[in-house]
Amino acid sequence: MHLTRFSLSPLLLWLLAASYCWLCAVVACYTSHPWRSLADDLGITLPGGVQFEKYDVFHDLILSEEFKRLGTYGLADGLLGAFSIGFPPVLSFGSPAMIAKVAPALLRGEKRIALAISEPYAGSDVANIRTRGELSADGSHWIVNGVKKWITGGYWADYFTTLVRCPQGMTLMLISREMGVETKKIKTSYSASAGTAYVEFRDARVPVDCVIGEVGKGFYYSMSNFNKERWAMAASGNRMSRLMVEECFKWALQRKVFGKRLIDQPVIRLKLAEMAAEVEGVHSFIEDVTYQMSKMTEASTSDDSVVDVVGSVCVSLLAAFTCCSSCCLR
Ligand SMILES: Cc1cc2nc3c(=O)[nH]c(=O)nc-3n(C[C@H](O)[C@H](O)[C@H](O)COP(=O)(O)OP(=O)(O)OC[C@H]3O[C@@H](n4cnc5c(N)ncnc54)[C@H](O)[C@@H]3O)c2cc1C
Numbered sequence: 001m002h003l004t005r006f007s008l009s010p011l012l013l014w015l016l017a018a019s020y021c022w023l024c025a026v027v028a029c030y031t032s033h034p035w036r037s038l039a040d041d042l043g044i045t046l047p048g049g050v051q052f053e054k055y056d057v058f059h060d061l062i063l064s065e066e067f068k069r070l071g072t073y074g075l076a077d078g079l080l081g082a083f084s085i086g087f088p089p090v091l092s093f094g095s096p097a098m099i100a101k102v103a104p105a106l107l108r109g110e111k112r113i114a115l116a117i118s119e120p121y122a123g124s125d126v127a128n129i130r131t132r133g134e135l136s137a138d139g140s141h142w143i144v145n146g147v148k149k150w151i152t153g154g155y156w157a158d159y160f161t162t163l164v165r166c167p168q169g170m171t172l173m174l175i176s177r178e179m180g181v182e183t184k185k186i187k188t189s190y191s192a193s194a195g196t197a198y199v200e201f202r203d204a205r206v207p208v209d210c211v212i213g214e215v216g217k218g219f220y221y222s223m224s225n226f227n228k229e230r231w232a233m234a235a236s237g238n239r240m241s242r243l244m245v246e247e248c249f250k251w252a253l254q255r256k257v258f259g260k261r262l263i264d265q266p267v268i269r270l271k272l273a274e275m276a277a278e279v280e281g282v283h284s285f286i287e288d289v290t291y292q293m294s295k296m297t298e299a300s301t302s303d304d305s306v307v308d309v310v311g312s313v314c315v316s317l318l319a320a321f322t323c324c325s326s327c328c329l330r
Pocket residue numbers: 082114115116117118120121122123124125149150151152153
């Protein structure tokens with residue numbers, strides 16, 4: 001697959017035709033091996049004749065980078081980002097009944113899902129979220145109250161993978177819009193097409209079977225999910241940095257000042273070289289981490305100590321990418 005910014009119009013038409021369900025399958029199929037056959041059962045195939053069993057995290061890297069190559073980060077986030085962080089916890093930790101109920105429509109692109117963790121009071125500090133869940137008197141529902149902020153794709157989402165503070169500990173719940181959820185658009189500096197939303201739960205009545213995995217284990221599930229998100233942010237962000245290098249290079253070749261092209265000034269060439277070195281360094285780090293991830297077994301991804309180690313590596317990766325993008329932006 002090879003996308004360019006010039007293919008944006010056909011891409012939008014393609015989106016209007018609502019034919020992005022294979023993308024959903026792509027994101028979903030690596031997450032939890034037993035569920036790969038689900039996309040197969042639905043008749044969803046991968047582009048380029050790639051077999052589901054051969055799909056690995058390197059394919060995911062290519063997909064992620066090619067979408068960011070368009071230079072439209074918000075569109076890619078609205079289309080794919082919300083799904084790729086909201087759906088994996090359901091596939092990895094949800095019950096078979098929950099998956100059977102929601103996955104087909106999500107994989108076909110008929111319904112949308114978002115990840116609702118951050119709040120106005122707690123972003124990085126996830127342990128301090130305030131959205132609360134109380135069990136109803138008859139024990140059949142959780143009554144959820146609280147607000148979530150910066151939720152990508154939240155404005156259009158049908159389902160919200162939501163972290164809730166319950167008396168038994170943090171719990172991840174799959175809350176659907178009609179259970180008592182209201183959303184408002186948040187204006188952002190990157191794009192309205194990301195569907196970024198402020199999400200309110202007002203006495204939302206969430207059936208107990210909408211708990212993802214076990215009550216009280218939501219923090220662990222969220223941390224495990226963040227690892228892939230951090231990796232994807234670094235991969236996508238570094239592709240945007242590469243785009244900046246490309247644009248600066250083109251501009252330096254054509255812009256003339258003081259009778260010379262910018263590229264003919266040694267200081268500009270040094271600047272471009274520094275940017276390129278940063279981007280290549282981070283890309284190499286990303287490929288190393290991707291290789292390690294491709295060698296991890298299904299069992300090891302749910303091992304607490306492995307989740308911790310991968311978490312540290314992915315945070316370092318994110319830090320390296322942040323330094324690199326700062327260098328390119330300066
Ligand atoms: C484009 C975008 C999309 C998003 N999509 C989603 C989504 O779909 N779902 C969702 O739940 N959330 C989403 N978020 C929210 C995101 O997860 C939070 O913005 C993030 O966790 C940071 O939280 P905060 O903005 O409250 O910053 P804060 O937690 O207030 O942090 C502010 C700054 O301080 C730094 N900082 C914080 N703690 C420390 C520390 N201990 N040591 C050193 N530095 C520290 C942070 O790195 C940051 O630079 C999104 C955010 C953005 C920008």
